Amino acid sequence: xxxxxLITILLLIVTAYxxxxxxxxxxxxxxxxxxxxxxxxxxxxxxxxxxxxxYTEFPDNSKIVMSYNDSDIEKTLSxxxxxxLTLKPGKYVFKFFYNSDYEEIITDSVEIGNQMSVEAKLxxxxxxxxxxxxxxVIYLYTEQATPVNISxxxxxxxxxxxxxxxxxxxxxxxxxxKLEFETFEHSYLFWDGQINQLPEFDPSxxxxxxxxxxxxxxxxxxxxxxxxxxxxEDFITYWGPELSQFxxxxxxxxxxxxxxxxxxxxxxPKPDTQQRxxxxxxxxxxxxxxxxxxxxxxxxxxxxxxxxxxxxQIDSKYLLPKL
Numbered sequence: 001x002x003x004x005x006l007i008t009i010l011l012l013i014v015t016a017y018x019x020x021x022x023x024x025x026x027x028x029x030x031x032x033x034x035x036x037x038x039x040x041x042x043x044x045x046x047x048x049x050x051x052x053x054x055y056t057e058f059p060d061n062s063k064i065v066m067s068y069n070d071s072d073i074e075k076t077l078s079x080x081x082x083x084x085l086t087l088k089p090g091k092y093v094f095k096f097f098y099n100s101d102y103e104e105i106i107t108d109s110v111e112i113g114n115q116m117s118v119e120a121k122l123x124x125x126x127x128x129x130x131x132x133x134x135x136x137v138i139y140l141y142t143e144q145a146t147p148v149n150i151s152x153x154x155x156x157x158x159x160x161x162x163x164x165x166x167x168x169x170x171x172x173x174x175x176x177x178k179l180e181f182e183t184f185e186h187s188y189l190f191w192d193g194q195i196n197q198l199p200e201f202d203p204s205x206x207x208x209x210x211x212x213x214x215x216x217x218x219x220x221x222x223x224x225x226x227x228x229x230x231x232x233e234d235f236i237t238y239w240g241p242e243l244s245q246f247x248x249x250x251x252x253x254x255x256x257x258x259x260x261x262x263x264x265x266x267x268x269p270k271p272d273t274q275q276r277x278x279x280x281x282x283x284x285x286x287x288x289x290x291x292x293x294x295x296x297x298x299x300x301x302x303x304x305x306x307x308x309x310x311x312x313q314i315d316s317k318y319l320l321p322k323l
Contacts, residue, residue, distance in 0.1 A: 028105045028123050029094070037117035045116045047085045051077060053102060053124040064095045064122075089114040098124045105242065130194045133159075136263065136278070136310030138189040139231060140271070144172045151266040156195035165216060173304075177230075187230075191295050195312075199254065199261035203319040205254035206291045208284065215244045222224055226299025226307065234293055235309055239279070242313070243278060246283040250319060253277040255297050265308075272303030279311035282319065 019090045040046055051064060062077045066085075069092055075083040089112055089214075096105040102124040112118060133156060140148060150169045152158070163169065163181055169189055172180040209217055220242065222232045243249050254262065259276040267274075275297065299307070 001227055007155050016105060023107060028103070028125060029096075030121050031110075032119045032121050034116055034118045037115055038111075040115045040117060042115060043088060044086055045089055045112045045114065045118065047087070047112070047118045049075075049083050049085070049122055050122050051081045051083070051122045051124070053098065053126070056320055062098070067095045068092045087112070089116070096124075102126055120225055130196050131198065131309060131312050133193045133195060133262070133312050136191055136232065136308060138265070138306065138308045139177055139187070140173045140179060140306050141177050141301070141304070142175055144175065146173050146269065146304065147171075147177075148173045150189065150267045153264040153266070154191070154193055155199070155262055156192065156193045159193040160191070162186075162190045188234075190311075195262070198280075198314065198318055199258070201252055201254055201258065203250075203252060203289070204291055205294045208248060208250055208289065208291060209243070209292060210245065210248055211244055214249065215240060218243075221296060223300065225277060225296050226301060227309075228301075231307055231309070239281075239311060243281065248284050250282050250284045250289060250291070250316070251278045253294060253296060254280065259308075265306075267306065269304065271306045273300055274306040274308075275299035276306075276308040278309070280314050280317045281311060282314050284316050284319075 037046070049064075051058070058081055060079075062081075064075045064077065064083065066073055066075060068087070075085075077083055083312055091109050091111045093109055094105075094107045103126075105122060105124065133154075138150070142148075148169075148171060151167070152165060152169075158165070163171075163184070163186060169303060170181075171186075174180065177187060179189065188248065207217065215236070218236050219232070222235055243251075254277070256274070256276050259278045265276075299305075
């Protein structure tokens, strides 16, 4: 059809990384607009590609390698992360490559009409599966009002923090667990983030629980690990709904020095005792994995003490390389 653009619907590559929460999926390639432009020479058309990538921004002068109908060219992104292509009207299959850390984008056949100005969106998906580190929270209890400084060394990309983390947290800790900042009191310190590589842990140890076993297990195991009633309630009301969605789940707890592989705390003054617990979990078929129950550490709440917990859903492929 003369002076028209027929877009045979593009292959929307909608692979997204898996997390415990549902996330918005962004198409890797789509046409955002197309219109007739008489200022374009007869026998030609123009496409402007707007380019993005998961998680980070492009460095200056980044290059995109693209091909269409077996012709390869290299394009340098503008400051607005765009590049243009002038081509003859016709049908094209486009391929785009950024680097080996990102998936190649391949479209279905796209038909471009004469003198058409087309805007297209590209979004490169990272080949790494990012893991959400969810709700690590830190509780502190002192014997008397005590000024405390805490620095966090997280082996990933730090996300939301509350109170806001700016190189350290500085506050007055109290025996009742209240953490007094300049303007507000808090019950705990909150942080989250993302990692693209799992810390080393032994997946042959842990627990496999059915849906009906989740709540009784958490209630008894958290008490065994020294959680008080408020900490236990916070943990269960956050993770209970997540874990109870599935017929069976695998759990493994990284504890104390093992947790340091993921995130290390520097605390001044140093607590007399501390318990740091991080739970990796995933849905699983009960017959997929045989595990030895973990020996969970007990916790004596003596003097100035700290308790921290967090967790992350992981893919079972990290546990089951044979499957």
